Amino acid sequence: MKGARPALRYAKALLNLATDAGNETEVNNNMKLIADTIAESSELDAMLKSPVIKAADKRKVLTALFGDKVNNILKGLFNILEENKRMVMLEPIAKQYAVIYDYHKSMQVAKVTTAVPLNKELEQRILAKIVEITGNQANIENIVNPDIVGGFILRVGDVQYDASISNQFKELRREFDNSHYIPKI
Structure with a gap:
């Protein structure tokens, strides 16, 4: 830049x-x-x-x-x-x-990707959870991405937690692909 x-x-x-x-x-x-x-x-x-x-x-x-x-x-x-x-x-x-x-203030930026914008109550709950997990304050940057269908993706520093429905669908698809189920029809 x-x-x-x-x-x-x-x-x-x-x-x-x-x-x-x-x-x-x-x-x-x-x-x-x-x-x-x-x-x-x-x-x-x-x-x-x-x-x-x-x-x-x-x-x-x-x-x-x-x-x-x-x-x-x-x-x-x-x-x-x-x-x-x-x-x-x-x-x-x-x-x-x-x-x-x-x-300078030891604050992190927490990127929260959701399918819809966050409301104030949910934002406060996320901030409290981040403080509980990391011990540091954080600012929330909400990224709206309808492709994740529902749930959220939380990224704080180099740690990412993916609780999106699209990720759960991918995991389910992977399980079916790796399954050794043989139908007996």
């Missing part, structure tokens, strides 16, 4: 500043807001990536959009990105910050 290394450097610097100021969680929430907003708005994404629009104008748009919603550390980031003409890197920086923040 082009620009991943500089984005990681900016994210590390932001985390160090936020940790020194004691508000790394607030900065993380602000970075999630920025990443989600850019991901949801194709116009904002196109504006940030446009080489025709001046960096100062991009900063003005970001300040108008996020001015009262983000803290001073991120306003400083907008200024630095304007000076270095790297406004296009705002979304990758926000994503990298979330990754290193989770690592």
